[in-house]
Structure formats: structure tokens, C-alpha cells
Amino acid sequence: MASPPEHPVNDHHSQFDLLRQRRFLPYFSVQALGAFNDNVYRQAIIGLLGAMLLAGTMAPETRALYTQLAPAIFILPYFLFSATAGQIAEKLEKQRLIVITTAMEIAIMSLAAIGFLLQDMRILLVALFCTGLQSTMFGPVKYSILPSVLKPEELTGGNGLVEMGTSLAILLGMICGGSIFLLAGAAGPYVAAVSIIALAIAGNLVARRIPRVDAGEPGLRVDWNIARQSWRIWQLTRRQPAVRNAVLGVSWFWFVGTVLTAQLPVYAETNLGGTQALYIFALALFSIGIGVGSLMCEKLSGRTVEIGLVPLGAFGVSAFMLDLYFARPGQALAAGLSIPQFMAAPGAWRIMLDLTGIGLFTGFFVVPLFALIQSRTPRAELARVIAGMNIQNAAFIVAAAVIGIALQRFLGWSIPQVFLALAIANALVAIWIFSIVPEFFMRFVSWLMVRTLYRLELHGIEKHVPDEGPAVLVCNHVSYMDALILSATVPRPVRFVMYYRIFEIPVMRWIFRTARAIPIASPREDAALMQRAFDEIDAALADGQLVGIFPEGKLTGDGEIAAFRSGVEKILERAAAAGRPVPVVPMALRGMWSSMWSRRSASAGAGRLGRMRVPRRFRAHVQVMAQAPVRDPGVTAQQLEARVRELRGDAA
Structure with a gap:
């Protein structure tokens, strides 16, 4: 009887565990407080404008x-200062930079508070x-810090x-900022002033709890030429x-987000028949959808950077x-509806589902992209x-703001027509991106x-x-899906070495080629x-990548592990001879064996069709095991085979 696996429990940790850890929680709190305060401030400005209009001033x-x-x-500052900001974020220790930027926020919000107290829009715009x-x-620093404090998974x-x-x-900041002048009345400027300063101070205090994070490139010389560095930094992204x-x-x-959110206020009034409260409700559905979709990404991806x-x-x-367009292509039949009245109206739940669904799938879209950028970009860049x-x-x-205005003012398009055009454009842009880099669609398949x-x-x-x-x-080889399963479970990209005949299987060939698998044949072939x-x-x-191999050299025909061939020894010998020995991870x-695309049925006489059998239990339960790396460059194929046999146990 084989010994039990080293880890008898499933490797699963909730992403919410990060919120209990100092390496993440203070940072998360600072960025959330910053986004909240920005929107409190911006909405409070709108509230002050409304109060001044009502007062006749x-x-x-x-x-x-x-x-x-x-x-x-x-x-405007994003165009003017992003290049400088990127260089400074690369040069300075990141926790120190976050403390500096939050201290800047205290000074800026103090200036804004003066603007509120004096009701002077010029001061408020300077502060903005x-x-x-x-x-x-x-x-x-907000996104470049994550790979330094988080593991790849x-x-x-x-x-x-x-x-x-x-x-x-953002949503809560808009609600709170927009409510200040409605609820506080004449005291609105004082409430706004105190609120934004208090939030800025809170952000700075929390920033001081972030652990030290080393600079990406401390020796970098900052080039203050905005135009030259903006071009060079943009080129880095390519x-x-x-x-x-x-x-x-x-x-x-x-x-997409700018076009959608820019249209929501008028859409809520003219097409949904509501008031300002209904606009906030629609925005809340969209925001909650993004939040839920973002959180679901970890579960759906299996804790890998899953760009699929x-x-x-x-x-x-x-x-x-697209469904949002068909749900309400024209104007509302009623006006001044409250949120409960809208929800009781025919077709309202369909619109609510569409707004939430747009946000949900937006989360699926953007979170893996950020993770990909962080995982594939050198830390120093x-x-x-x-x-x-x-x-x-x-x-x-x-561009989104200009195009949205142009479509409505010069072409006379309605807001639902803008949504229809955006749905079509989004699909075309997606197809274009995925055709240029087929890795996205390959990972999806x-x-x-x-x-x-x-x-x-x-x-x-x-x-x-x-x-x-x-x-x-190194892993045992059971089915044609083995490489895909390991790719779905290992947090980093893996270059798989596979028998060239498997590499050439129709459809799968495209997936393997796009994943940069390495086909191999025997010397006789x-x-x-x-x-x-x-x-x-x-x-x-030599490039620091993971290489996955199946040392048996072929699929098992009886469910048992065949003898490991010497190819793995040759790989390790060549690496050691080049002065860069590499560890071997037994998996x-x-x-x-009982799943689809194994040779179980073929071994029982079912013929070639047996290779494509449907498993007895749909969604077969598969365990992926890993053991501590072997760091001896002289390890033999037989020793690695013994470790894999121990891991596999009796559960073929």
C-alpha cells in the first residue's frame, strides 16, 4: 500500500484571507479610502454647484x-504626469511613496476645504x-505593489x-458626496470640508501600516522630459x-465604462422614467456586478492567472x-418613478439583470488582464x-466622452442606440484582440x-x-488532457514537452501550439x-520558465505508471553542465484513468472510439498532487518515477 499524500487536504485558501493579513489589508484600505474620498469630493462639488444655483449666486x-x-x-494630470509618476514609483520604496501620496492628499483636501468654506469654485477646481x-x-504603485506582496496564485x-x-x-463615495448638501443644507460646505480632510488623514494613518516593499529599480534616473518619457513608457507596454x-x-x-456611466443619468430619467435616485440605483447594480464578478474570478480561475x-x-x-437595448429601446411611458415604482413596472427586472450582468462580466474581463500584466512584466518595469x-x-x-457626445448631438442617436453600437463595437474589438494574440482564446477553450x-x-x-x-x-501521463489540466492548476505558465503525434491532434494542435508546447520524437522517428x-x-x-514533461513517453495503456525514460536525466545534465542546475517537482x-480521453476503454477492446469515451460520472473528480522539489542534478529517472508513484498511490 502506498503512503498517503503529503497534503491530505485540498489547497484552497479564500481570497478573503488576505483581508486579515498586514501585507494586504492596509494597502487595500488605503486604495479604497482614496477612491471613496475622491468621489465624495467630486460629488460634493456638484452638490455645491446645485446649492449655489438654487441660492441664485x-x-x-x-x-x-x-x-x-x-x-x-x-x-489632465494623467496625460501630463503619468510618465514621471511611473519613474518615481519604480525608483522609490513603495510604502514610502504611498505615505507621501496620502500626505499630498491631506494638503490637497485642506485646500479643497477652504474652497468649500469660501464657496469659491476656482479654488475647488485647482484642488481638483x-x-x-x-x-x-x-x-x-497601486498595481505594481501587488506582485511584490502576493504569491502568483x-x-x-x-x-x-x-x-x-x-x-x-466609488459608488459609496458618490452616494455620500451627493448626499452632503441634500442632508446638511446650509451646513453642507462645513460637512464637506471636514469629511474630505478626515478621510485623507485616515488614509495616511493606514498607509503607515503597510509593510516595506522594495523599489523596482532604485538606481533609475528620473527623466523629467514629459513628452519623451511618455512615449518611452508607452512603448514599454508594447x-x-x-x-x-x-x-x-x-x-x-x-x-466601455465611460460611455455607459456617462449615459446612465439621462438614461435613468428618459428611458427608465426615474429620478436621480434611480440613476444611483442603476449605477449601484452595475458596480455591484463588477464587485461580484471580480471576486468570482479567483474561484473560476482555480487560483491561476486565467486569461481564458x-x-x-x-x-x-x-x-x-445588446439585451439592454432590446429591453427598453425607446423612452419610458412614465416619469418621476421612485425605485420601488420602477421595480414594479413591466420589464424592470430584465433591465436590472442586464445592468448587473454587464458589471459581472466586466469583472471577468478586467481582473485577469490586470493579473496578466503584473505576472508577465519584469518587476523593474x-x-x-x-x-x-x-x-x-x-x-x-x-475619446469615449467625445464619441458619446458626437453620436447624440450630431447623429441624433438615442441612448439605447448608443448602447447597441457599444455592444457591437465591444464584440468586434474583442475578436480583433483575440485574433492578434490567440493565447486569450486558446486559454478560454x-x-x-x-x-x-x-x-x-x-x-x-x-x-x-x-x-x-x-x-x-514531471508527471504521470494518463490522457490527452493532462497538459491542459496541469496548465489549469499551476499558477505560472508551463512549457509542456509532448510526443509529436499528440501535439498534431486536430483542434488540440492549435491549443498546444498557442501555448508554446514543445513537440518531441524519439531518435528513430x-x-x-x-x-x-x-x-x-x-x-x-535558461529564461526562468517552467517546463513540464511526461517521462513515460506515452499514454498509459493499463492505468499503471510505465518506466520513466532517460530524457529527464538528459535535460537536468544539460542544465547543470551550463552552470544553472534546476529543481525537479514531482507531480x-x-x-x-476513468475520465474522458484516457485509453481505459480502448484497453478493454472498445477500439479507437474508446479514446473518446464519456466518463461514467460527468465532471470526473481529479486530484493533482505535487511533492517537494528535488534539487539534486544527479537524480535518476528511476528515483523520480518512485516519487511520482508514491504521490499517485493506488488512485489511478
Whole structure:
């Protein structure tokens, strides 16, 4: 009887565990407080404008001018200072920089408080510009800090929490900021002044609890030439195709979100027949959807950076936005509806579902993109890449506002028609991105297949697969799906070495090629191919990648583990001879023999069709085991085989 596995329980930790840990909670609280305070301030400005209009101290034309100026003033610093912010975030220790930016917020909000007390819009707009500057400085460190404090398997869950916290903080900030002048009346300016200063001080105090995080590149010389550095930093976002298109996807997320949220106030009034309260309700549905979708990403991805969720999110957004158009293509038949009255109206629940669904799939779309950017970008460049992304985001936000206005004022489109156009454009942009970098769609297909056909249980993956650096993963070979299953469970990308005939299977070939699998043959079949495979394995390990191999060299025909061949020894010998020995992580698949695409039925005489048998129990229960890395470069194939046999046990 084989010994029990080293980890008898499933490797599952809730992302909410991060909220109890100092490495994450203070940071999460600071970014949520910052987003909350920004929106309290901006909505309080709108509230002050309304109060001044009612009091007769401001003309309607002046109010309209300030309302149009405010978003432009806030977004301008992203164009002007993102390049500088990215360099500073790369050069300075990150906790220190967060304390500096939150101290800036105290000073800025003190200036804004004076503006509220004097009811002077000029001071408030200057403070708004400074708020945009402070957000520009905080942006690069906000996302570049995560890979330094989180493990690779925590990136998706951590980003999900950040997006959830940000979306809810924005919503609550808008509600609270918009309520100040409604509830406080004449005392509104005093309440607003005290609130924004208190929130800024709270953010700074919490920032001091963030642990120290080393700078990405402390020796970097800051170039203060804005135009030159903006171009160079933007170019950094384009070095890797996957990162380039992930950045494009995030910018497109801001485009879609800007168009949608900009139309919601008028849409709630003219098409839903409601009041300002109904607009907030619609925004709440969208924000809650984003929060829920962001949190679901960790569960759906299996705690890996699963970019297969991105196509699901993109097409889900288009589907719900398309349905939103058909749900209410014209104007509402009633006006002045309260939230309960709207909910009681025919078709209201369909609209509510559409708004929530758009937010939900937006979370599926954007969270894996952030995780991909963080995991694929070198640490010494990440803050600058985030800064370059912020420049592009700002451009997309401005374009969204201009296009939205142009479609309605010059072409006469209704808001539902704008939503229809946006749904179609979103689908076309998604198809274009996925055609340029097929890895996104490949991961979606493999994710869908694995999560549909199997129920995965992990043991030892997080503990024993290295978070960074090269390693060789060795595993028993049971079915044609083995590589896809391991890809779905290992947090980092894996370069799999596989028999060339499996590599050439129709449909699967496209997936394997896109995943940069390495085909190999025996020397009798194709000596040149075998040599190319070993050279490519050497290059991948030298680059710090994970390489996965199945040392049996073939699928099991009886459910048992065959003798490991000497190819794994050759891989380790070549790496050691080059002066860079690599660890070997023994892994095992349990429960795959009774699943789809094993040779179980074929071995019983079912013929070739047996290879495609439907499992007796749909969504077969499969365990993926990992053991402590072997660091002896002289380890033999037989020794590794014994470790894999021990891991696999009797559960074929």
C-alpha cells in the first residue's frame, strides 16, 4: 500500500484571507479610502454647484461650464504626469511613496476645504487638478505593489478584491458626496470640508501600516522630459504581445465604462422614467456586478492567472448590453418613478439583470488582464508599464466622452442606440484582440474544456511549485488532457514537452501550439526534432520558465505508471553542465484513468472510439498532487518515477 499524500487536504485558501493579513489589508484600505474620498469630493462639488444655483449666486450657464470643465481638469494630470509618476514609483520604496501620496492628499483636501468654506469654485477646481495629480502618482504603485506582496496564485484573487473595493468605494463615495448638501443644507460646505480632510488623514494613518516593499529599480534616473518619457513608457507596454493587448483590453474597459456611466443619468430619467435616485440605483447594480464578478474570478480561475476568462467577459458584456437595448429601446411611458415604482413596472427586472450582468462580466474581463500584466512584466518595469497604461486609459476615456457626445448631438442617436453600437463595437474589438494574440482564446477553450469535464482538487501545488525561476515538472501521463489540466492548476505558465503525434491532434494542435508546447520524437522517428526539442527546453529553462514533461513517453495503456525514460536525466545534465542546475517537482494525476480521453476503454477492446469515451460520472473528480522539489542534478529517472508513484498511490 502506498503512503498517503503529503497534503491530505485540498489547497484552497479564500481570497478573503488576505483581508486579515498586514501585507494586504492596509494597502487595500488605503486604495479604497482614496477612491471613496475622491468621489465624495467630486460629488460634493456638484452638490455645491446645485446649492449655489438654487441660492441664485450662480447662473445656470456658469454651472454648466464648471460641470463640463471638472472631468477634463481631473483627467489632465494623467496625460501630463503619468510618465514621471511611473519613474518615481519604480525608483522609490513603495510604502514610502504611498505615505507621501496620502500626505499630498491631506494638503490637497485642506485646500479643497477652504474652497468649500469660501464657496469659491476656482479654488475647488485647482484642488481638483491636484487630486488628479495625486491619483496619477498613486496609480503606478497601486498595481505594481501587488506582485511584490502576493504569491502568483494570489494575484487573481488580490486583483479581484482591489477591483471590488474600488468599484464599491466609488459608488459609496458618490452616494455620500451627493448626499452632503441634500442632508446638511446650509451646513453642507462645513460637512464637506471636514469629511474630505478626515478621510485623507485616515488614509495616511493606514498607509503607515503597510509593510516595506522594495523599489523596482532604485538606481533609475528620473527623466523629467514629459513628452519623451511618455512615449518611452508607452512603448514599454508594447514589448510583449500578450501584455500589449492586455493593456489595450484595460483601456477598452475604461472606454466601455465611460460611455455607459456617462449615459446612465439621462438614461435613468428618459428611458427608465426615474429620478436621480434611480440613476444611483442603476449605477449601484452595475458596480455591484463588477464587485461580484471580480471576486468570482479567483474561484473560476482555480487560483491561476486565467486569461481564458477574458473572452468570456468580453462576449458576456456584449450579450447583456445588446439585451439592454432590446429591453427598453425607446423612452419610458412614465416619469418621476421612485425605485420601488420602477421595480414594479413591466420589464424592470430584465433591465436590472442586464445592468448587473454587464458589471459581472466586466469583472471577468478586467481582473485577469490586470493579473496578466503584473505576472508577465519584469518587476523593474512594472510601475512604468502601469503608468504607460494610465496614459492610454486617459486617452480612451476622453475619446469615449467625445464619441458619446458626437453620436447624440450630431447623429441624433438615442441612448439605447448608443448602447447597441457599444455592444457591437465591444464584440468586434474583442475578436480583433483575440485574433492578434490567440493565447486569450486558446486559454478560454482550454479553461472551458477542463472546468466542464473535471472537478479538480489540488494538493501541494502552491507550496512546492516555485513562484519564480526555472523548474522541471514531471508527471504521470494518463490522457490527452493532462497538459491542459496541469496548465489549469499551476499558477505560472508551463512549457509542456509532448510526443509529436499528440501535439498534431486536430483542434488540440492549435491549443498546444498557442501555448508554446514543445513537440518531441524519439531518435528513430525524427532525430532532428528531438534535438530541437532539447535545445528549446534548454532555452526555456535558461529564461526562468517552467517546463513540464511526461517521462513515460506515452499514454498509459493499463492505468499503471510505465518506466520513466532517460530524457529527464538528459535535460537536468544539460542544465547543470551550463552552470544553472534546476529543481525537479514531482507531480501526479489521480482519477484521470476513468475520465474522458484516457485509453481505459480502448484497453478493454472498445477500439479507437474508446479514446473518446464519456466518463461514467460527468465532471470526473481529479486530484493533482505535487511533492517537494528535488534539487539534486544527479537524480535518476528511476528515483523520480518512485516519487511520482508514491504521490499517485493506488488512485489511478
